Amino acid sequence: MTRWPRSVYEVGNEPDPRFTLANERTFLAWLRTSLALMAGGVGVAALTPGGRVLQLVVAIVLLLTGIACSLAAFQHWIACERAMRLGQPLPSPWMAVVLGIGLAVTGVLACVLVIV
Numbered sequence: 001m002t003r004w005p006r007s008v009y010e011v012g013n014e015p016d017p018r019f020t021l022a023n024e025r026t027f028l029a030w031l032r033t034s035l036a037l038m039a040g041g042v043g044v045a046a047l048t049p050g051g052r053v054l055q056l057v058v059a060i061v062l063l064l065t066g067i068a069c070s071l072a073a074f075q076h077w078i079a080c081e082r083a084m085r086l087g088q089p090l091p092s093p094w095m096a097v098v099l100g101i102g103l104a105v106t107g108v109l110a111c112v113l114v115i116v
Contacts, residue, residue, distance in 0.1 A: 008078055012085030023080045030073035030095065037066030037102075054116065058109045065102030072098060 003009040041062030048055040072095030079091045 005078060008081045011082060015084040019084055023077060027073050027077040031070060034066045034070035037062050037069060041066060054109060054113050058106060058113060061102060061106045061109060065099065068098050069095060
């Protein structure tokens, strides 16, 4: 039986299943966050039938942050799983920075939108 991605499963030793499952739960939590961000972007866009520019910018920032979060979640899952198999330190969660910046930008834009 071949497991995918090979770059993860064809190296090192099988880690304790508890660690692998914890890594998977973290991955799924990031995917839920990503889905919520994208749903928020679609919701903001749906509330702008006239297409107010600032509302569309907020929607796009939410959507792009959600997309970045989902892609980063998969990359981080791979990096963590591979590190565990090779007995290396776990990588830092750089996607938290992307998410934090994306949400900060969205918050500022939303504040401007509410004030205007």
